[in-house]
Amino acid sequence: MHKFLSFIKEFRIPKKQNLRDALVSFSKKEFYIFTVALIVAFVSMLIILNNLNNKFLVDVPMKGGSITEGIIGMPTLVNPVLALSDADKDLVSLVYSGLVRRSPDGTYILDLAESYTISPDGLTYTFIIKKDARFHDGKPVTADDVVFTIDKIKDPTIKSPRTGWNGVTVEKKDDRTVIFTLNKTYISFLDNMTIGILPMHIWKEKESQFSISPFNIKAIGSGPYKIKSVIKNKDGIPEEYILKSFSDFALDVPNIKTLHIKSFSNEKDLIEAISNGSIDQAGGISPINAIALDKNSHVIYTTSTPRIFGLFYNSTNNKIFTDPNVVMAFNYALNRKEIIEQVLYGYGTIAENPIPETILKNDGAINIDSDSINKANELLNKSGWILGDDGFRTKGGITTIDKTKKVGKKTITEKVKVNNGQLVTLEFSLTTLDTPEFKQSTEIIKNQLKAIGVRVNTEKVYEIGPLNKIIQNREYEALFFGQRINHESDLFLFWHSSQKKDPGLNISMYSNSKVDKILEDAQKTIATEDRITKYKIFIEEFNKDLPALLIYSPKYLYATTKNLNNININTLINPSDRFASVYTWYANTDHVWKIFTK
Incomplete structure (x- = not known):
């Protein structure tokens, strides 16, 4: 180190004449080596300077284009x-x-x-x-x-x-x-x-x-x-x-x-x-x-987007939707992810609740229940819907049961026919718009619900004009359609019981006094956090009642x-x-x- 410092201290840049003399003294080979070394040093210096320059440069927007x-x-x-x-x-x-x-x-x-x-x-x-x-x-x-x-x-x-x-x-x-x-x-x-x-x-x-x-x-x-x-x-x-x-x-x-x-x-x-x-x-x-x-x-x-697509039930026209076990079974049986992948090619999200993400961000990912089909079948069995040989469920009608009775000292069993009322099939008609996306969605829904013994009739497909008239008159059992909830105030129009009839937009004919009060209060609540608290209670009530089977929100x-x-x-x-x-x-x-x- 001492020798190096002494060298630096004594180092002097050669005078012009000394450099000329040194160059003249080089042999042809030495001059070639010197020239190459000088070029390499020069190029290396340019690369180092360019890299240093780029390290401190950033891209910024420029007007034009x-x-x-x-x-x-x-x-x-x-x-x-x-x-x-x-x-x-x-x-x-x-x-x-x-x-x-x-x-x-x-x-x-x-x-x-x-x-x-x-x-x-x-x-x-x-x-x-x-x-x-x-x-x-x-x-x-x-x-x-x-x-x-x-x-x-x-x-x-x-x-x-x-x-x-x-x-x-x-x-x-x-x-x-x-x-x-x-x-x-x-x-x-x-x-x-x-x-x-x-x-x-x-x-x-x-x-x-x-x-x-x-x-x-x-x-x-x-x-x-x-x-x-x-x-x-x-x-x-x-x-x-x-x-x-x-x-x-x-x-x-x-x-x-x-x-x-x-x-x-x-x-x-x-x-x-x-x-x-x-x-x-x-x-x-x-x-x-x-x-x-x-x-x-x-x-x-x-x-x-503020759009939510799903099945909107009209229990006035089909009483199966009044049974909590039935609508919960439908909820379990529906594979929303499959619909999004097949209809939207993955460009959509599962609709978790009746409030779009543009208003209330979802808390987290949907939990997929691997046992959902079994749970759906259990709920339908619980409500007395019997799976027949044709793959569809029915309730009522004439059934044969085994009945035992005493004859003297003997107990005998005999077949007895029981009238359980009118035979009813677990089925509903699904009305929708005549577009490829809507029709494909309803066919997938039909097949998914068929897996638990539900017959879905999908023949009711209309152009937008006639369909609007059907919606206005509430002439459907279930409707595959989309809501567009642009603002918080729209929630009142879609889910308050006062909006069940046209021109109201409550197409599920939903009626829940607690939900009505929540939506009324939210309209008057200035603080955002307070409104969010009310909306979360609304979601809880909605999920208890399931007036609609919400499926997806397209991107x-x-x-x-x-x-x-x-x-x-x-x-x-x-x-x-x-x-x-x-x-x-x-x-x-x-x-x-x-x-x-x-």
């Missing part, structure tokens, strides 16, 4: 008050902003609003609009625009499909302050505040043409993207919208500069377009098409190109919610040192 999304249907009402189809709502979510925005995790974040307060009784909501909130034409967003939009929703001549505004008054306090007053507590009211705000200065002059205004196509909002141009077909119907990022968007300038929204008439054409690369992405695709897409070029994002499937980043669709209430965080998506990246990202 273009993506093309395909949708089914042609948007012709890009208006938050009028939008009805999924295609309309997709464009509305890109072009318009509300006071708040539903984030990918299901919570609400400020959008056009700077802040808001809710009164302790939950009846008054006060919103303050951001000072720099702007529409795409540069005009400021004011309280007048908010009041105008809500007035249009409530105008009966407009016939807006937006709901949840009965008993709500809205008033302007000043240019930036809006006050909403409710006549009763509405726990889902904050979702109303996601409604896109119309620019009054444009629409005020078009009020008489509200439903047919050209601004329903060339819309002006305050959302993350503004409409640059619209390409129409020969009939004048929009088939492609070209959108540009809005530099004054309230939540920051979107990373993706250009969005192309192309319309298709059906899923077959949509999938063909994404497969051949003419579009980058598409949402709401069916499971069978999702598994067929090239995974080398596309990513399939999945998320929970929403979103296919995107692999070079698109930061897609976040953890919770979807509506398909258009996939664009909730569109402004954070990015296709282009840049490499910068970590210190410049802080």
Whole structure:
């Protein structure tokens, strides 16, 4: 060590003349070796420096890029008050902003609003609009625009499909302050505040043409993207919208500069377009098409939906559903996982309870009972349903039993016929929609219940129009159908006994006074944790009664190109919610040192 330190101390960089003399003194072989060593040293140094540089570099989103999304249907009402189809709502979510925005995790974040307060009784909501909130034409967003939009929703001549505004008054306090007053507590009211705000200065002059205004196509909002141009077909119907990022968007300038929204008439054409690369992405695709897409070029994002599919019993039309042992036996016998695998190709989750995951996250995995078929048979035996030679169960009718009696000192046995009333077969008719998914599901259910001796008749299959009439009149014994529970307040509509008749949505005709009270109280409970406690009691009661056999909740499937980043669709209430965080998506990246990202 001492010698090494002495060498370092005495080391001097050779003078230019000394280096020249040394090089001249090299033999040809020595010069070759020296040159190779110098090149190796230089290349090694570059590699080391590059590795060190990369170690401190990170990828960050870069503004720019273009993506093309395909949708089914042609948007012709890009208006938050009028939008009805999924295609309309997709464009509305890109072009318009509300006071708040539903984030990918299901919570609400400020959008056009700077802040808001809710009164302790939950009846008054006060919103303050951001000072720099702007529409795409540069005009400021004011309280007048908010009041105008809500007035249009409530105008009966407009016939807006937006709901949840009965008993709500809205008033302007000043240019930036809006006050909403409710006549009763509405726990889902904050979702109303996601409604896109119309620019009054444009629409005020078009009020008489509200439903047919050209601004329903060339819309002006305050959302993350503004409409640059619209390409129409020969009939004048929009088939492609070209959108540009809005530099004054309230939540920051979107990373993706250009969005192309192309319309298709059906899923077959949509999938063909994404497969051949003419579009980058598409949402709401069916499971069978999702598994067929090239995974080398596309990513399939999945998320929970507010839809629950199952068997909804009508015990008024078939009394077998009033027997707790029978409905519990059905619950044991049904293999939900098999249905999900065969019908949805695995793109679904088992429905654990009547509240979708978008509202109440499930506690854990479903426990599969390997002895469930035996338990189902035991319950049916207990209720007196006898398995016949034909494989189906019956109750009642004429049966022969052995009867003993004394004749003198002898005991003899004789066959005696006993009338147990009318012979009844354990069976029911299952009504459903005429689509491949629904029909395949009912056939699987039929076969699974046949294994425990239940006859299921699956001939009652209808188009949506006639089926809706059947549902309205409650003319079914059991219905395989799906509920869409967008908000907590919808639980009341689906399960409260007051909703048993049309237009109520309690299609199981469920009646439980304890459940009624829980749902009524939940409507008035402001604190989320308190509502969750009530919902858990509701689930317990539901599982005791089993008014429906809940089966699965399908996943929403979103296919995107692999070079698109930061897609976040953890919770979807509506398909258009996939664009909730569109402004954070990015296709282009840049490499910068970590210190410049802080």
